[in-house]
Amino acid sequence: AQSVTQLGSHVSVSEGALVLLRCNYSSSVPPYLFWYVQYPNQGLQLLLKYTSAATLVKGINGFEAEFKKSETSFHLTKPSAHMSDAAEYFCAVSPNQAGTALIFGKGTTLSVSS
Amino acid sequence: GAVVSQHPSWVICKSGTSVKIECRSLDFQATTMFWYRQFPKQSLMLMATSNEGSKATYEQGVEKDKFLINHASLTLSTLTVTSAHPEDSSFYICSARGGTGELFFGEGSRLTVL
Numbered sequence: 001a002q003s004v005t006q007l008g009s010h011v012s013v014s015e016g017a018l019v020l021l022r023c024n025y026s027s028s029v030p031p032y033l034f035w036y037v038q039y040p041n042q043g044l045q046l047l048l049k050y051t052s053a054a055t056l057v058k059g060i061n062g063f064e065a066e067f068k069k070s071e072t073s074f075h076l077t078k079p080s081a082h083m084s085d086a087a088e089y090f091c092a093v094s095p096n097q098a099g100t101a102l103i104f105g106k107g108t109t110l111s112v113s114s
Numbered sequence: 115g116a117v118v119s120q121h122p123s124w125v126i127c128k129s130g131t132s133v134k135i136e137c138r139s140l141d142f143q144a145t146t147m148f149w150y151r152q153f154p155k156q157s158l159m160l161m162a163t164s165n166e167g168s169k170a171t172y173e174q175g176v177e178k179d180k181f182l183i184n185h186a187s188l189t190l191s192t193l194t195v196t197s198a199h200p201e202d203s204s205f206y207i208c209s210a211r212g213g214t215g216e217l218f219f220g221e222g223s224r225l226t227v228l
Contacts, residue, residue, distance in 0.1 A: 036219075043120075043207055044158075044219040090157065101148045102209075102217065106157045 002027045004091045006105035014113050019063075019078040021108045023091035026072065033074045034092040034102060035065055044090065050074060061085070086112045116142050118210045120220035127198055128228055135193045135223045137208035143188035144210035148217070149181075152205040164191045198227040 007022040025031055032051050036044040048059025055067045065076045074091060088109050092102040117140040127133050137147055145166045150158040162183050163171040170183035180202075182194040191210075195202050207222045 041123075041205075041222065041224065043118075043221040044209075046216075101160050101163055103160070104157045107155075109155075 002029075002031065002093045002095060002103050004033075004093045004103065004105040006089075006091050006108050008108055009106065010109045010111065012111040012113065013081045015083055016080050019076070019081045019085065019110065021076040021089050021091075021110065023065075023074045023076065023105060024072050025074060025091075025093050027093060027095070029095050032094045033065075033067065034094070035059065035063070035074075035076050036090045036092060036104075037061075038088040038090065038107075040087075047076070047089075081110075081112045083112050083114065086110055116140075116210075116212050116216075116218045118144075118208065118218045118220040120206075120208055120223045122223060123221060124224050124226075126226045126228065129199050130197055132194055132196045133198055133225060135195075135206055135208075135225070137191045137193070137210065137220050139189045139210040139212075139218070142210075142212050144191075144212065145188060146211045147185060147191040148209045148211075149183060149191070149193050150207045150209070152207060152222075154205075158207060161193075195225065198225070200227045203227045 003026045005024045034049045035047040048057045050067045058064045063078045088107050090107045091105040094100050119138045121136045147164040149161045152158045161176045164183045164185040166185045172178045185191040203226050208220045209217045
């Protein structure tokens with residue numbers, strides 16, 4: 001069975017500071033990993049995805065994530081936080097790329113202060 | 115990018131009534147759609163997988179007679195919450211699988227049962 005664990009339900013950073021949102025996965029097969037962002041009362045927007053092509057994945061809005069098999073991690077980072085980055089972030093895993101239903105982590109709320 | 119639309123975005127109903135939520139893929143055909151439920155400040159929990167022209171596959175613990183799913187066309191899946199009760203109040207999100215296998219999420223539908 002696959003699962004993801006997001007460490008820290010709430011992360012607070014100052015505007016301009018580094019953003020680091022942690023995600024560890026558990027999978028018996030090579031995983032496909034995703035990061036989504038959700039703004040209040042809205043659906044999910046895909047930030048980036050890992051599909052085994054490259055371990056460092058660049059996404060939208062300046063976010064990137066690095067797949068580390070040895071650490072079973074897929075942490076999300078952004079060098080400089082912006083106020084508009086405040087949202088809920090979900091890490092998700094899938095056993096394949098073919099659109100199987102995703103298994104989501106519990107989410108991390110990112111707050112950005114000025 | 116591909117668009118998935120949910121309707122209604124917000125719905126308030128009385129206890130005991132039934133509510134239908136629609137999920138439409140606006141610019142692509144989706145043979146498979148997924149329905150998720152999200153409680154406040156929590157993650158998305160997969161409820162069921164909806165396949166066009168066949169019965170939905172429900173996750174363990176989800177009452178199929180309570181949450182009726184119909185996927186009558188390649189662009190429309192509906193979730194009907196029957197005899198709704200306050201504990202059914204939640205945010206319901208659908209996702210649709212595009213031709214490349216990528217999943218696209220709707221904006222979500224917030225159900226409040228009084």
